[in-house]
Amino acid sequence: MQLLIEQILNGLAMGSIYAIITLGLALVYGVMRILHVAHASVYTFGAYAGVFIFQATGSLALAFLGSMLLCAILGVLIERLVYFPLLKFPPYVPLIASIAVMLTIEELCRLIAGPQILTFSAKLPFPDLDVAGVHLSSTLIAIYVITAAILLLLWYLINRTELGLAMRATSQDMAIAGAQGINSHYIVSLTFVIGSAIAAIGGILVGIYYNQVYPTMGAVPAYKTLALIVVGGMGSVAGAVIAALMLGLAETLLIGYLNVPFPRDALAFVAMIGVLVWRSEGLLGSR
Amino acid sequence: MSSYAITILTLIVIQAIVVCGLNVIVGYAGQISLGHAAFFGIGAYSAALLSTRGGLSFWIALPLVLIISALTGLLLGLPSLRLKHDFLAITTIGINFIVQAIFLYVPFFGGALGISGIPRIQVFGEALKGAHFLYLCLFFLGVVMAICWLFTRVFAGLACFALREEEAAATSMGISPVRFKLLAFMLGTVFAGLGGALYAHYMRFVSADDFSFPLSVSFLAMLVLGGMGSLLGPLVGALILGALPELFRPLAEFRILFYALMLLLMIRFQPGGILGESSLIRKRLFPLFLRRQP
Numbered sequence: 001m002q003l004l005i006e007q008i009l010n011g012l013a014m015g016s017i018y019a020i021i022t023l024g025l026a027l028v029y030g031v032m033r034i035l036h037v038a039h040a041s042v043y044t045f046g047a048y049a050g051v052f053i054f055q056a057t058g059s060l061a062l063a064f065l066g067s068m069l070l071c072a073i074l075g076v077l078i079e080r081l082v083y084f085p086l087l088k089f090p091p092y093v094p095l096i097a098s099i100a101v102m103l104t105i106e107e108l109c110r111l112i113a114g115p116q117i118l119t120f121s122a123k124l125p126f127p128d129l130d131v132a133g134v135h136l137s138s139t140l141i142a143i144y145v146i147t148a149a150i151l152l153l154l155w156y157l158i159n160r161t162e163l164g165l166a167m168r169a170t171s172q173d174m175a176i177a178g179a180q181g182i183n184s185h186y187i188v189s190l191t192f193v194i195g196s197a198i199a200a201i202g203g204i205l206v207g208i209y210y211n212q213v214y215p216t217m218g219a220v221p222a223y224k225t226l227a228l229i230v231v232g233g234m235g236s237v238a239g240a241v242i243a244a245l246m247l248g249l250a251e252t253l254l255i256g257y258l259n260v261p262f263p264r265d266a267l268a269f270v271a272m273i274g275v276l277v278w279r280s281e282g283l284l285g286s287r
Numbered sequence: 288m289s290s291y292a293i294t295i296l297t298l299i300v301i302q303a304i305v306v307c308g309l310n311v312i313v314g315y316a317g318q319i320s321l322g323h324a325a326f327f328g329i330g331a332y333s334a335a336l337l338s339t340r341g342g343l344s345f346w347i348a349l350p351l352v353l354i355i356s357a358l359t360g361l362l363l364g365l366p367s368l369r370l371k372h373d374f375l376a377i378t379t380i381g382i383n384f385i386v387q388a389i390f391l392y393v394p395f396f397g398g399a400l401g402i403s404g405i406p407r408i409q410v411f412g413e414a415l416k417g418a419h420f421l422y423l424c425l426f427f428l429g430v431v432m433a434i435c436w437l438f439t440r441v442f443a444g445l446a447c448f449a450l451r452e453e454e455a456a457a458t459s460m461g462i463s464p465v466r467f468k469l470l471a472f473m474l475g476t477v478f479a480g481l482g483g484a485l486y487a488h489y490m491r492f493v494s495a496d497d498f499s500f501p502l503s504v505s506f507l508a509m510l511v512l513g514g515m516g517s518l519l520g521p522l523v524g525a526l527i528l529g530a531l532p533e534l535f536r537p538l539a540e541f542r543i544l545f546y547a548l549m550l551l552l553m554i555r556f557q558p559g560g561i562l563g564e565s566s567l568i569r570k571r572l573f574p575l576f577l578r579r580q581p
Contacts, residue, residue, distance in 0.1 A: 086554075103550070266385050269384050
């Protein structure tokens with residue numbers, strides 16, 4: 001019983017991390033209709049930036065802020081230099097460009113920081129808790145709290161502010177939004193800033209959670225998150241978050257707890273094919 | 288030719304055959320596929336199993352491999368009837384991951400150890416290797432390209448072009464999307480299966496890692512760079528992307544970075560491909576040679 005509860009808590013943490021990474025992808029797909037595979041390499045870059053700033057300054061707050069800033073700049077550079085000029089081409093062109101960007105960033109990380117696994121032994125400023133015999137480490141609590149905070153902030157931003165209204169308008173129709181006086185290219189760039197900064201947080205949290213940072217840490221999330229945005233409903237941020245949490249739980253419980261002999265990384269795609277067959281608009285998507 | 292050059296060329300020719308298949312699906316019928324490595328793998332694994340456990344010779348196994356490939360192509364082409372664009376792209380990525388997982392986890396396919404001890408191809412009682420194997424691959428590439436050329440001239444090919452350009456209009460002209468999309472998928476996977484069979488008999492060892500998703504990406508990258516829908520595009524793309532890592536070998540550990548950057552620059556500035564309709568080569572170079580006499 002205790003093991004089950006601990007596995008559920010771990011699964012929720014996995015799911016939260018998937019949710020943080022998938023958020024950026026869903027946001028970008030919403031405004032640009034581009035499968036931003038390179039988002040996972042922004043997350044890797046964020047983890048590296050966090051490690052180096054933390055080692056140089058010893059301050060976790062500076063590591064988070066610096067890494068978010070650097071990732072935001074990287075995200076905007078990708079959008080301005082690669083995606084925006086390719087918008088007029090069929091969708092596979094930006095997709096291949098995105099994969100090339102991902103390879104490039106991964107290689108740069110590997111060449112600069114070396115191929116070895118870096119350790120990220122930082123303690124997040126959250127208490128360890130023992131509730132009814134179940135131990136909750138500070139890292140787990142940090143992951144829950146930070147994810148919840150990001151989701152709340154993002155929900156408020158998108159649904160309750162003028163900026164969010166402009167973002168929603170841009171994602172519905174970029175040209176019409178522009179005609180209404182919204183600077184839609186600015187909104188697109190801003191979406192990349194938000195998504196990439198969130199990816200930086202995800203990178204640092206994963207780095208601390210597993211105490212390791214390495215060049216290919218983004219490889220598996222890169223494609224799993226694609227399946228997640230399909231399951232959630234293309235461009236639906238809420239759907240993507242629910243799908244991410246469910247996947248985290250399912251992976252941990254089915255494979256970690258019940259020992260179902262099934263490849264962990266293929267589960268997301270099996271779920272995706274199920275969704276496409278039974279409900280092709282996704283969990284929260286609309287036709 | 289050194290044996291090093293022959294090895295590289297053989298692999299490039301095998302990849303060109305597979306990319307020709309992808310060209311039928313993506314270039315001719317307009318259906319995006321990012322799981323072509325899975326079809327390549329299905330061909331390689333069926334050839335490997337038929338020749339090791341089945342004990343069949345390559346020439347008897349080949350028709351069976353092609354039939355298996357065609358049937359899986361038919362099955363895995365079904366999603367293309369319901370899904371479009373990004374959805375189809377992600378679904379085919381998923382198919383790649385699932386097929387690879389099946390190779391890795393089902394003991395029948397050798398699991399993590401793969402299948403080894405695949406015999407060489409025999410021609411007139413002699414085992415083919417080195418340059419002779421390259422000639423065999425070139426022969427098959429010629430056959431594949433001839434079929435592709437023929438395909439662009441017959442009704443089925445024209446129907447696929449019509450579906451690619453405007454599905455609704457083509458359907459209203461009486462062209463069945465079901466029939467011709469599935470036909471394109473079948474033809475494409477048969478070529479991939481052929482490439483896979485050649486690969487299995489050349490490497491004489493297959494494992495699940497040989498058919499992972501990044502390979503699908505490099506197949507699609509070859510096609511896009513060479514020029515989708517053109518006859519020679521797959522060949523040009525396979526030559527360039529197949530040779531680049533070898534040419535960059537002196538750069539040692541910067542090799543993959545340069546490869547990624549070249550790919551990025553080419554797709555960013557020549558998204559139509561090197562032989563595509565609006566490429567520099569077509570606009571600047573072709574007129575020099577093709578100027579008509581007044």
